[in-house]
Amino acid sequence: MTALLEVRGLSKTFRQGGGLLSGPAHSVSAVDDVSFEIAEGETLSLVGESGCGKSTTGRLLVRLIEPSAGQVRFAGEDVTAMAPAALQALRRKVQIIFQDPYGSLNPRMSVRQILDEPLRLNTELDRVGRSRRIAELLDQVGLPARAADRYPHEFSGGQRQRIGIARALSVRPKLLICDEPVSALDVSVQAQVLNLLIELQRELRLSYLFISHDLTVVRLVATRIAVMYLGRIVETAPAQQLFEAPQHPYTRALLSAIPVPDPDRVPSRVVLRGELPSPSAPPPGCRFHTRCPEAFAPCNSLRPALLPDTAAHRTACHLIHSPRESAS
Numbered sequence: 001m002t003a004l005l006e007v008r009g010l011s012k013t014f015r016q017g018g019g020l021l022s023g024p025a026h027s028v029s030a031v032d033d034v035s036f037e038i039a040e041g042e043t044l045s046l047v048g049e050s051g052c053g054k055s056t057t058g059r060l061l062v063r064l065i066e067p068s069a070g071q072v073r074f075a076g077e078d079v080t081a082m083a084p085a086a087l088q089a090l091r092r093k094v095q096i097i098f099q100d101p102y103g104s105l106n107p108r109m110s111v112r113q114i115l116d117e118p119l120r121l122n123t124e125l126d127r128v129g130r131s132r133r134i135a136e137l138l139d140q141v142g143l144p145a146r147a148a149d150r151y152p153h154e155f156s157g158g159q160r161q162r163i164g165i166a167r168a169l170s171v172r173p174k175l176l177i178c179d180e181p182v183s184a185l186d187v188s189v190q191a192q193v194l195n196l197l198i199e200l201q202r203e204l205r206l207s208y209l210f211i212s213h214d215l216t217v218v219r220l221v222a223t224r225i226a227v228m229y230l231g232r233i234v235e236t237a238p239a240q241q242l243f244e245a246p247q248h249p250y251t252r253a254l255l256s257a258i259p260v261p262d263p264d265r266v267p268s269r270v271v272l273r274g275e276l277p278s279p280s281a282p283p284p285g286c287r288f289h290t291r292c293p294e295a296f297a298p299c300n301s302l303r304p305a306l307l308p309d310t311a312a313h314r315t316a317c318h319l320i321h322s323p324r325e326s327a328s
Helices: 054-061 084-093 111-122 127-140 145-149 157-169 187-204 215-221 239-244 249-256
Strands: 003-016 026-039 043-047 069-074 094-097 175-179 207-212 224-229 232-238
Touching: 003 054, 003 207, 026 043, 026 054, 026 069, 026 207, 026 232, 043 054, 043 215, 054 094, 054 175, 054 207, 084 094, 094 157, 111 127, 111 145, 111 157, 127 145, 127 157, 157 187, 187 207, 187 215, 207 215, 215 239, 224 239, 224 249, 232 239, 232 249
Parallel strands: 043 207, 043 224, 094 175, 175 207
Antiparallel strands: 003 026, 003 069, 224 232
């Protein structure tokens, strides 16, 4: 499959402190040497605990946040080297669906105004053409035409997220960055929005970067999964393969936390010790070694590379690529 998006060695370090009241200056490594690809029509899901750098990665891809290092290529073009005009053109092809369906919509604008704005700025459609396009967008996301003249506060959370999806689709993008798009919604509404995204992907041949901490949701939509821990990707695999045969201890712990809807089945839970370390002071070596139930000598000093286990499965773990016997 042709790679629509290629990410190589993407990193972001924030500087914090250094002021009179904020203490000494220090660095926070939010994203560290992240690499992945997304093919046309594919859904790559980026998963991990809150604070691991998933949303920051999504924003780095379109330079809403400027990367500290690395390269992002979209359809063969180097995003990290783009001039402002080229970057604006790129953002028509790559759109974001945000987590909060209320906070991402201007409460003072009607739905018609919200959808008209990107069409007016990014297309050559006249007023009549834009009106037709707005009606088409509302129909695509399952909202009636009369919704165009209402305001965000008049809709439910699920309906507001449909408006956000319509806005993202307005400029006919090729890639959608879905940043926790259903985490703020009720479970029944989550299913409706997920089904909508799946249907739109099939109909419009969209590619998705689907960011989520909910593996139950991810299982429904992902083609491939990348597991992130403290700014680094620790495992990537096709979705079915990752759920059936996870290799990294962190991935196994995440999967063991998924609720089992069977009162007679006793879940085999992997309990992690300690708390998630601070990104401003990450552990040396494998960043997961302070919580890993299987850590051994190399883990606290040597950084594991993300290496292939099979053709489609990659893991960053000494346990997999440097077994205890060879390390002793």
